[in-house]
Amino acid sequence: MGRLGSWIVSDTTLFLFVALVVAILVIGVAVALVIGSRGRALPPADTVDRRLDDLREHPEAEPTPTGDGLEPALPEPGEIDEADTDNVEPPAEGDLAVDDVTTAPEVEQPAPTAGRLVRLRERLSRSQSSLGKGLLALLGRDRLDEDTWEEIEDTLLAADVGVTPTQELVETLRTRIKVEGVVEPDRAKAILREELIAQIDPSYDRSIAATGAEGAPGVVLVVGVNGTGKTTTVGRLARVLVADGDTVLLGAADTFRAAAADQLQTWGERVGVPTVRGPEGGDPASIAFDAVKTGKEGGYDTVVVDTAGRLHTKAGLMDELGKVKRVIEKQAPVTEVLLVIDATTGQNGLTQARVFAEVVDVTGIVLTKLDGTAKGGIVIAVQRELGVPVKLVGLGEGADDLAPFDPEGFVDALLA
Ligand SMILES: Nc1nc2c(ncn2[C@@H]2O[C@H](COP(=O)(O)OP(=O)(O)O)[C@@H](O)[C@H]2O)c(=O)[nH]1
Ligand SMILES: [Mg+2]
Missing domain, CATH: 1.20.120.140 (SRP54, nucleotide-binding domain)
Known part of the structure; x- marks a missing residue:
């Protein structure tokens, strides 16, 4: 009995002991899990500080949860190097997107140009x-x-x-x-x-020759170095012409980046103006030709052709600009060649202007970014340099910030 009793007692003790050990283990694991999860949620203090600093310095940097997180940045104007343009294969004539003409339903009413x-x-x-x-x-x-x-x-x-x-x-x-x-x-x-x-010199004719002879549209060719504001100018000029009651067609002859044609098309869509574009890397002359042909057949008043920012050091590329003009003129005469110059580039801009003037007969100057310079005198210098009048000035990035230039208004603004 005593043996039986002591066995029962020792058995109970063993049971209690095992239960206690199990309980301690369960509690231990639970505590470890809680601490573990907290530990993961809270990065070391210095990591948080570093992230905050990053965010302060690059507020646009977060969040970036895109695909593999390695999206290439769009090239800045001026960033496209000559090697890129050397390797471009022009498509065969038949590849051109003759039907790639788009219009948009929502149309803005551009501000009047007067004043x-x-x-x-x-x-x-x-x-x-x-x-x-x-x-x-x-x-x-x-x-x-x-x-x-x-x-x-x-x-x-x-x-x-x-x-x-x-x-x-x-x-x-x-x-x-x-x-x-x-x-x-x-x-x-x-x-x-x-x-x-x-x-x-108030004697210059500063009107834009935007209308063609009977049966042909006026053709405005817009040229200049990358980043000076060509595409913006084409878009804003289209608005000016639309505000004046003309029918306008845009030609996207900057084919080195798809984004360039998209940018132009967006400008056009805002005022209900269609854009003729071709494939990326297509032959600019063919697209310009195509745009003018479409404009002629469609009875448009004006075709405005955007071009790529040719690097003036590259003779071949400049020749290509000459080719764009010659090819267009198989359809209709180019009535206006506008050279876009960034007013903030000073003497550099003048040097570029000279080279462009040698390749195409520039008939008017568009001086952009006058809002961003203290050097308004560039208006005088650039006209002297080229013997061609400033016809339009850019005074901001807005859609209607392109103004017809007039000497008296400009000087009055300077001396106000
Ligand atoms: N402040 C200011 N910015 C301008 C003006 N004209 C163009 N820009 C800006 O210059 C940049 C380059 O313009 P873009 O038309 O793409 O140049 P492109 O490479 O010659 O076609 C854009 O950010 C435009 O908004 C202007 O008159 N004033
Ligand atoms: Mg452009």
């Missing part, structure tokens, strides 16, 4: 502070001594007016002020206004 320069006057305030205000302050001095005239000259040069026009301006201002004797500030301003307008 745009005046409306956008404040955008020239940067140019104003340097050129206009600077000159007025100097001319307003009690005594116009040698040093002051030198400062006037420096101000004009700093505003990109160019050496020859600067010398002429200083010369005429000096003479006139000498002849008139002591001049009141208002009179000095009036003289400066007259002389600046004379330098910009």
Whole structure:
């Protein structure tokens, strides 16, 4: 009995002992799991700080949960190198997407073009502070001594007016002020206004030749270095023409990037203007030809052709621009060749302009990004350089920020 009893007691003790061990194990595992999961949710403090710093420096960097996370960035304007363009195989003539003409249902009403320069006057305030205000302050001095005239000259040069026009301006201002004797500030301003307008030359015809002869559309060819604002200009010019009641067709002859044609087409769709485009890497001349042919057959008033930003150092590419023009003219004469120049590039822009002018007969200049420079004098320099009038100016990135240029409005804005 005692043996039996002690066996029962020792058996119970063993049971309790085993139960206790199991309980401890269960609790232990549970605690370990909770701690483990918390540990995973909370990265070390320094990691969090680093992420926050990343986010502060690159707010656009997160989140990026795309596919493999290795999406190639779109090339920046100017980034396409010559090697890319060397290897492009033009498609056979039959490959061209003659039917690839699109229109969109939602159509915007572009702002009227009249008075745009005046409306956008404040955008020239940067140019104003340097050129206009600077000159007025100097001319307003009690005594116009040698040093002051030198400062006037420096101000004009700093505003990109160019050496020859600067010398002429200083010369005429000096003479006139000498002849008139002591001049009141208002009179000095009036003289400066007259002389600046004379330098910009109001006698130029600045209208865009957008209409063709009987039975043919007007053809506007837009050329210039990458990133100067060609595609933007084509899109905004289409809006100007549409606002004036013309029917317009766009030709996407920049075939080096599909994105370029997309960009143009988007501009067109906003104002209900169709775009003729071809395959990426297609022959620009063929697409330009195709666009003008479609425009002619469809009875459009104007075809505006966007081109690729030819690198002016590459003779072959420049020849190609000549080819685009020649091929178009098998359909209809090119009525206007607009050279787009970025006003912020100063002398560099002028050098580029010269090369383009050698290849195609430039008939008008579009000076973009005047809102982004203190050097409004580039208007004078570029006209002098090419002997071609500035016809349009870009004063912002907005759809209606392209203004017809007029010398008086411009000078008034500078001297306001
Ligand atoms: N601030 C400003 N930006 C402009 C103007 N014209 C064009 N741009 C910008 O310049 C960039 C390049 O324009 P794009 O038309 O693509 O140049 P493209 O390579 O010559 O076709 C774009 O971001 C445009 O919005 C302008 O008048 N003012
Ligand atoms: Mg472009």
